[in-house]
Amino acid sequence: MSNQIPADQSDIRLLLVDDEVGFVNVLAKRIARRHFDVQKAYSGSEAIQILRKSMFDVAVLDLKMEDMDGIEVLKVFKKMAPRLQVIMLTGHGCEEAAREGMAEGAFDYLTKPCEFDELMEKILEAAAQSGGDHGHI
Amino acid sequence: MSDERTVTGYYRTLSRNMFLSIIIVSFIPVFFVSATILYQFRVTYREKVFEQLAELVEKHQLNIDAFLNQKVADIIFLSKSKGYVNLHDEKFLQHKLTLLQQTYGSVFVDLGVIDDQGLQIAYAGPFALEKAHYDETEWFQEAMKRQVFISDVFLGLRGMPHFIIAVRDVWDGKPWILRATIDFVEFNNLVQQIRIGATGFAFIVNREGKYQTRLGFGLEANHEDILNFFMNREHFSTRGVAVVERPDVSGNRHIYAAALLKNNDWLLIYQQSTADAFSHLNRTQWICIIIFILGGVAIVTMSAILTRRMVSRISLSDREKEVMNQQVIETGKLASIGELAAGIAHEINNPVAIMVEEAGWIQDLLEEEDVKTSKNLVEIQDALSQIRVQGTRCKDITHKLLSFARKTDSRIQYIQLNDMITDISALYEQRAKYSLVQIKTILDPSLPAIRGSVSELQQVLLNLINNSLDAMEKKKGGVLTLSTFTKDDQVVVEIQDTGLGIPEANLSRLFDPFFTTKPVGKGTGLGLSICYGIIKNLGGEIHVSSQVDQGTIFGIYLPKADDMSTDLLTKGENQ
Structure with a gap:
């Protein structure tokens, strides 16, 4: 288990977007414990509101939410912050939507429920891709 | 039960309606055509018979009148040519009688010469009538009034039926009469020879x-009604002939043909019973009726056979349709179950993910120093890893369900049966475990693809595997072997169980629709027949072999997709 997170990761800003409140909360706590700057959004629209005010390196986005379709949220994200790297979470068997998301410029996707370590790895890769240039309109 | 009765009732009504329709459509035209022809034939035949009889009596009217006229002419000739002088000599008279008898046979019985006082002066003949007095007789008085007189038939002095031809002449200023007696028997023969059929006879x-x-022997002489009818001369044609059909006193119908004779004094009547006159017609009628009845029997028989055949054909196709419908419903059911399962799997994923993450969070917290010293640390960590392991299991299960549900598609496509069997056997792992059944798969890795509908083939496999598991659950366990291989260019899937087996008697009916050994309400008896239908539609075959208490093997034989399409398929997959 890679619980030892290096200190220099603390400036990685992460946005968690999922309408499953319990999931977002626990994930945020775990990631924050690893010295990431984590913000939570419980819906697509809330995520867009937050993105207007702050800048992020990586977003973890659930593709299946009640208020907005994940792909729509992804498109808005990519328009607002082109350098923001988005990791999509999708249900098993819904890889079609994930592939669509990849075409829209998402960084990668994971099927839900995913291994925490795998997710952390993806976040680090995405942050590296983002390269510290936190594009913001 | 009541449904079955309704269905039977429906087919019975259908049979009856079809049967009646065929009968009505066949019989009505035949009946009317026959009736019309028969009626026309009857009318024509009747007219013909009436005409024939009119002709017959007319011919005899002419004959009899000619007979009488000739005899009268003979007597007139005798009286005029020989005169009173010669004729009152009995020898001469006898000579003339002999001559007449030589010419006409025994028609002339006797000859007599009578003076104006009614005294027979001369007589030639077999009776002793010399010097007989006729002055009081009716015929003498009538004969004195006119030139020629033919009497009615009477008994006279001799006491035998006869009639007289009397010719009056004058000699020496006084009238005299030459009289000839006509033999009744000879005259009678003229009329009695008019005989047609069994009952026809004539009289005057x-x-x-x-x-x-x-009258003919044994014939009743009650003709009052018909005589009254013929007394009215208006019933006669200009030629003096009339034909009429009337019942007699006993109610039997007769045809009467009548002709006037002897200047309307006599009436020749021919009588024949209607039944006799129309015997030919009646025979024809009977033949027609028999043909009609035989034809009718043939029509009824044929309609019955045709109806039975058609209704059984209809009921068969209805059953087939029902099986097809059931198949569509089952396929649809499977698809909706698939969708439902997918939905549930998605929903379960979220709570499972939260559970797993919460466990992770506890794990994170355990890293803190103060908790690390707890004596239960190991126990807590074990519990957490269990939660994580079980969470992963849940994930696996939902993933299996989702991969299965995703494939409920009824389009015809290329299918790798090995993959399908792997998916399905994974689904059955849990149930098999509880039923103490071990699932073995022996899959041929080089198995060619086949063409078919995923959902339909899934349905077939699920059905057969369910049956096998049922059979083994009853035996408290066993081994289910799913194998694939190629045999004679066919792709074969074998589902072998070590269950109860199927009794020999049921094997032949196994794929029949509605055949079930399950209690009422438990099974539709359609499962295997649907499987059979699906495999048949794919151009394949399904075989079964079974031994009671040993187990059952179902073999599905499917044609492999042709090589070119397999190539295309692999290419497509690679892309």
Whole structure:
């Protein structure tokens, strides 16, 4: 288990977007414990509101939410912050939507429920891709 | 039960309606055509018979009149040519009688010469009538009034039926009469030879209705009604002939043909019973009726056979349709179950993910120093890893369900049966475990693809595997072997169980629709027949072999997709 997170990761800003409140909360706590700057959004629209005010390196986005379709949220994200790297979470068997998301410029996707370590790895890769240039309109 | 009765009732009504329709459509035209023809034939035949009889009596009217006229002419000739002088000599008279008898046979019985006082002066003949007095007789008085007189038939002095031809002449200023007696028997023969059929006969009556000829033997002489009818001369044609059909006193119908004779004094009547006159017609009628009845029996038989055949054909196709419908419903059911399962799997994923993450969070917290010293640390960590392991299991299960549900598609496509069997056997792992059944798969890795509908083939496999598991659950366990291989260019899937087996008697009916050994309400008896239908539609076959208490093997034989399409398929997959 890679619980030892290096200190220099603390400036990685992460946005968690999922309408499953319990999931977002626990994930945020775990990631924050690893010295990431984590913000939570419980819906697509809330995520867009937050993105207007702050800048992020990586977003973890659930593709299946009640208020907005994940792909729509992804498109808005990519328009607002082109350098923001988005990791999509999708249900098993819904890889079609994930592939669509990849075409829209998402960084990668994971099927839900995913291994925490795998997710952390993806976040680090995405942050590296983002390269510290936190594009913001 | 009541459904079955309704269905039977429906087919019974259908049979009855079809049967009646065929009968009505066949019979009505035949009946009307036959009736019309028969009626026309009857009318024509009747007219013909009436005409024939009119002709017959007319011919005899002419004959009899000619007979009488000739005899009269002979007597006139005798009287004029020989005169009173010669004729009152009995020898001469006898000589003339002999001559007449030589010419006409025994028609002339005797000859007599009578003076104006009614005294027979001369007589030639077999009776002793010399010097007989006729002055009181009716015929003498009538004969004195006119030139020629033919009497009615009477008994006279001799006491035998006869009639007289009397010719009056004058000699020496006084009238005299030459009289000839006509033999009744000879005259009678003229009329009695008019005989047609079994009952036809003729007779002659005078104005008073007295018979001038004998009636045939055994024939009743009650002709009052018909004589009254013929007394009215308006019923006669201009040629003096009339034909009429009337019932007699006993109600039997007769045809009467009548002709006037002897200047309307006599009436020749021909009588024949209607049944006799129309015997040919009646025979024809009977033949027609028999043909009609035989034809009718043939029509009824054929309609019955045709109806039975058609209704059984209809009921068969109805059953087939029902099986097809059931198949569509089952396929649809499977698809909706798939969708439902997918939905549930998605929903379960979220709570499972939260559970797993919460466990992770506890794990994170355990890293803190203060908790690390707890004596239960190991126990807590074990519990957490269990939660994580079980969470992963949940994930696996939902993933299996989702991969299965995703494939409920009824389009015809290329299918790798090995993959399908792997998916399905994974689904059955849990149930098999509880039923103490071990699932073995022996899959041929080089198995060619086949063409078919995923959902339909899934349905077949699920059905067969369910049956096998049922059979083994009853035996408290066993081994289910799913194998694939190629045999004679066919792709084969074998589902072998070590269950109860199927009794020999049921094997032949196994794929029949509605055949079930399950209690009422438990099974539709359609499962295997649907499987059979699906495999048949894919051009394959399904075989079963079974031994009671040993187990059952179902073999599905499917044609492999042709090589070119397999190539295309692999290419497509690579892309």
